[in-house]
Amino acid sequence: MSSAATTAPSVDKVDGFSRKSVRKTRQRRAQSSSQFRSQDKPIELVQLPLLKDVSAQEQPELFLKKLQQCCTLFDFLDTLSDLKMKEYKRSTLNELVDYVTLSRGYLTEQTYPEVVKMVSYNIFRTLPPSDSNEFDPEEDEPTLEASWxxxxxxxxxFIRFLESQEFQPSVAKKYIDQKFVLQLLELFDSEDPRxxxxxxxxxxxxYGKFLGLRAFIRKQINNIFLCFVYETEHFSGVAELLEILGSIINGFALPLKAEHKQFLVKVLLPLHSVKSLSLFHAQLxxxxxxxxxxxxxxxxxxxxGLLKFWPKTCSQKEVMFLGELEEILDVIEPTQFVKIQELLFKQIARCVSSPHFQVAERALYYWNNEYIMSLIEENSSVILPIMFASLYRISKEHWNPAISALIYNVLKAFMEMNSALFDELAANYKSDRQRERKKDKEREDLWRKLEDLELRRGIQNSDGVIPT
Structure with a gap:
């Protein structure tokens, strides 16, 4: 053990391609589990009769026995151990799923604590440590749960149990409490997408059945996101939590509470700043x-807020931001559009000028959106002066012919919207360019004179004679 411990660091030092070595390590542990509580000897379970083979009066008691039996855990990393008992538990669980789906009258008060105990004992566990510094969710395969x-x-x-017509939240709330929910939320960090x-x-x-837990669930999701943004930048289940939040937000009563607005501004918007945005951007x-x-x-x-977090160096993220911005503009009201049009189109002008053709292309696609075009047309006197210089310059200079063609179409649309303003801006742009060229020429002439003067001084210093 000691020799292995001492040689491992040297291997990491020698390997200049650490990501490759990490990937190999991850491939070796493609399946992992910290669920199993070690046993000294093989596990033996007493095989109980099937629920369908006993009378209706005996079924509730047998159901409880089977729940208790399913609290037994097995080592799935050892593929050869307890094969018979693993299969027996699997078949028992299948039987329990069918039973809660099809049966009636099985949900007695004694059932609730046993169900929650069995579920808790199986799912709540310390998750395997993640190589958070090296693991790239977009490239690397996740670690799958061996006991799946x-x-x-x-x-x-458990899902069938919660969805049962006989399920009573008033009874279950004693067992499905804040502690249970907290442990459940921690499991969202599992690398296994299943x-x-x-x-x-x-x-x-x-969330749907326990009204008393709703505020607590929202608060804990809030805490997870804040920790993710400002501390760890690692949490596997952000996309799933955002998907749940999408449904929750859809059900908010109007007018929105101050806490909900604060959640939007203080928590959801800062999520745009993290490196792994692509993994959950659609849900966000x-x-x-x-x-x-x-x-x-x-x-x-x-x-x-979006403009504040707008990416400066990552073109992929910039394309995502432009996509999200179009979704927002699709639902924006004209009165709100007027308030932000100047700030917004200054950024769009920068995107159109981007040397990265996908960024420029995504921004120019806004002019294919009928609703956005109607907003632009209504406010062309404000938007056209902001956009014109960038569009006109890039139409002549952009390296990608497809972008030049798109810009030509945008300029044509602007000309049709407001031809008088377009002609005025074109004339001003040309005169400005002429002035700039004149200034550039004057600057070049001045530098040339200074260089000649410096040369003459150099000759004078070396020969003591000023040439005629």
């Missing part, structure tokens, strides 16, 4: 648009 054959059925059982998808459904059902943009559809007066602070 059982875990999947546990989640399916588990996060199940967790999303479970949390959504709990949906949440933002939901807020604006609820309360159009939030449009100005939202767009100002």
């Amino acid at each position: 054959p059982h875990l999947q059925l546990i989640y399916e059982f 588990e996060r998808d199940c967790l999303k459904t479970v949390l959504h059902r709990i 943009a949906y949440c933002i648009v939901q807020f604006l559809e609820k309360d159009p007066t939030l449009t100005e602070p939202v767009i100002r």
Whole structure:
């Protein structure tokens, strides 16, 4: 053990391509689990009769016994251990799923604590440590949960339990409490996307059925996001939590509470600043648009927030921002558009001027949107002077012919909207360019004279004679 411990660091030092070595390590542990509580000897479970084979009076008691039996955990990293008992538990879980789906009258008061105990014992665990510094979710394969054959059925059982017509939140709230929800939210950091998808459904059902837990759930999601943005920049389940929030925001009553508006400005908008935005941007943009559809007066602070976090060096993120901005403009009210049009189109002008053709292309596609075009036409006297210089210059200089063609179409549209202003701006632009060229020539002439004078002084210093 000691020799292995001493040689490992030297291997990392020698390997100049650390990401490759990390990927190999991750491939070796493509499946991981910290769920199993170690056992000294093989696990033996007493095989109980099937629920369908006993009388209706005996079923509730047998159901509880099977729940207790399913609290037993197995080591799935050891693929050869307890094969028979693993299969027995899997078949029992399948039976329990069918039972809660099809049966009636099984949900007695004694059932609730046993169900929550069995679910808790199986799903709540310390997650395997993540290589957060080196792991790239866009490139690297996630670590899958080795015990998924059982875990999947546990989640399916719990979802069917929560969706049962006989489910009584008034009884269940004693067991599905804040502590339970907190542990559930921690599991959203699982790298296994299958588990996060199940967790999303479970949390959504709990939010819908337990009114007393709603504020707590929102607060804890708030805390997770703040920690993600300002501390760790690592949390696997941001997209899933945002998807749940999209449904929650859609159900907010009007007028919006101050806490909801603060959540938008202080939590959702700063999520745009993280490096891994691409992993959850679609869900984030949906949440933002939901807020604006609820309360159009939030449009100005939202767009100002987007402009504040606008990426300066990452073209991929800039394209995403432009896409989100178009979604916002699709629902913006004309009165709100007027308030932010100058700031907005100054940024769009910068994007059109971008040497990265995808950024320029995405910005120019705004002119293919009928609603945005109607807003631009109504306010062309403000927008055209902001955009004209960038468009005219890039139409002559851009390296990509496709961009030049798009700009030509935009200039043509502007000319049709307001030909008088267009002609005036074109004349002003040309005269400004002539003045700039004249200044450039004067500057060049001055530098040439200074260089000649310096040369003459150099000759005078060396020969003592000024040439005629």
